[in-house]
Amino acid sequence: MYRKPYMDIIEADNLSKSFGSFKAVHDASIAVKEGEIFGFLGPNGAGKTTIIRMLTGVLTPDAGSAHICGIDIKRHPLEAKLKMGIIPENGTVYSDLTAEQNILWTAKFYGMDSISRKKRAEEILAILGLTERRNDIVRTFSKGMRQRISIACAIVPSPPVLFLDEPTGGLDVFSRRLVLDTIRRMNKEGSTIFLTTHNIEEANELCTVISVIDKGRIVATGSPERLKKTFDTAKYVEIAFEQPVKKEWLETGGAFRVENHGDKWRLYTDDPDPAVKFLAALAEREHLKIISVATSSPTLEEAFVHLTGGA
Ligand SMILES: Nc1ncnc2c1ncn2[C@@H]1O[C@H](COP(=O)(O)OP(=O)(O)OP(=O)(O)O)[C@@H](O)[C@H]1O
Ligand SMILES: [Mg+2]
Incomplete structure (x- = not known):
């Protein structure tokens, strides 16, 4: 053989x-x-x-x-x-x-x-x-x-x-x-x-x-x-507004991906700091009331879901 x-x-x-x-x-x-x-x-x-x-x-x-x-x-x-x-x-x-x-x-x-x-x-x-x-x-x-x-x-x-x-x-x-x-x-x-x-x-x-x-x-x-x-670098800022917002508005803030989850929006970014400042400025400009805002790293499970295109 x-x-x-x-x-x-x-x-x-x-x-x-x-x-x-x-x-x-x-x-x-x-x-x-x-x-x-x-x-x-x-x-x-x-x-x-x-x-x-x-x-x-x-x-x-x-x-x-x-x-x-x-x-x-x-x-x-x-x-x-x-x-x-x-x-x-x-x-x-x-x-x-x-x-x-x-x-x-x-x-x-x-x-x-x-x-x-x-x-x-x-x-x-x-x-x-x-x-x-x-x-x-x-x-x-x-x-x-x-x-x-x-x-x-x-x-x-x-x-x-x-x-x-x-x-x-x-x-x-x-x-x-x-x-x-x-x-x-x-x-x-x-x-x-x-x-x-x-x-x-x-x-x-x-x-x-x-x-x-x-x-x-x-x-x-x-x-x-x-x-x-690779997973760890993908952080996001999650925000909810009282008023409806256009996805295009959020996409101008430099996030590499913007997603809608129920009444919340997620802006994926390597650095949450400018994203939070951008959102505050956007709220000011468009007269939006912010209900909640949070920053987070995705769990391994979320990262896996993204990697396998399931999101
Ligand atoms: N003998 C078969 N005839 C027809 N389709 C098949 C056959 N074996 C597998 N498939 C199809 O090929 C795809 C891959 O199946 P596979 O069993 O390899 O998945 P898996 O990753 O092991 O999934 P699981 O985590 O559910 O075990 C599935 O869509 C399945 O329906
Ligand atoms: Mg199997």
Whole structure:
């Protein structure tokens, strides 16, 4: 098998995918370095799962290519899959087996001998807080416990690359913490992580690099700190007048964007000081009564909404 030398452990070049006439992914290129925790952040329907499915060989792209550890996923799917653990959106576990049997079966699949299988199962059950439930049939498990079993199976071989699609979606605080701790632990032990999430705070807390995807296109990539910096510079002044005002009036004040929110106007600016002075002068000139005025930095969530064109 040909394995090319690689710079990045996950490489996607210009991946595209359509379903019928709908183009779900446009020319997505991704490069993830060994050792990163890469977060793929985007709203519902942005194309996150579609891209994960292409990277993991479940779905064939219409155009573009993907390499995992330098192995072409299209040409050598089996070899590439041996390099990865996959936790899909709706976890795949054997409902009729017990928690422990699921792990043992997976370990057998990876060719581990019976002593190593038993030892690894023991270890993983403890990591994911499932030791007490080891002999219970997975069908009887709650969503959070099923998700933990799904992760347990994916980490059995300590894969070089771990793909997790919405690993904490719908989990309670306890399960969520276990899952995040497990992701960090796997990363420390050498796995490169690729995960998707809607949760910007979670991505901020966990990831070393984030790509933001919207409507099938990657719109920003950077470390959380770098992305936050972009967000942080976007401050706004919010004002309400008693009388109706024309948007054009507000647009002459130097703000880079003016938005109407209910009875309030938001003027986005890097520096609120001249914007507030401009508004006071405008009120004076047009005989407007100011009801309220406030300055604010947008929350990360608002920034994300702007970045993904949802506003
Ligand atoms: N098999 C399919 N057939 C038709 N359309 C599909 C298929 N799979 C995905 N799509 C469409 O492609 C777009 C992207 O879907 P995808 O599941 O990748 O989004 P996502 O970012 O994972 O969203 P979510 O956050 O809701 O999981 C959506 O509009 C979806 O309806
Ligand atoms: Mg999805």
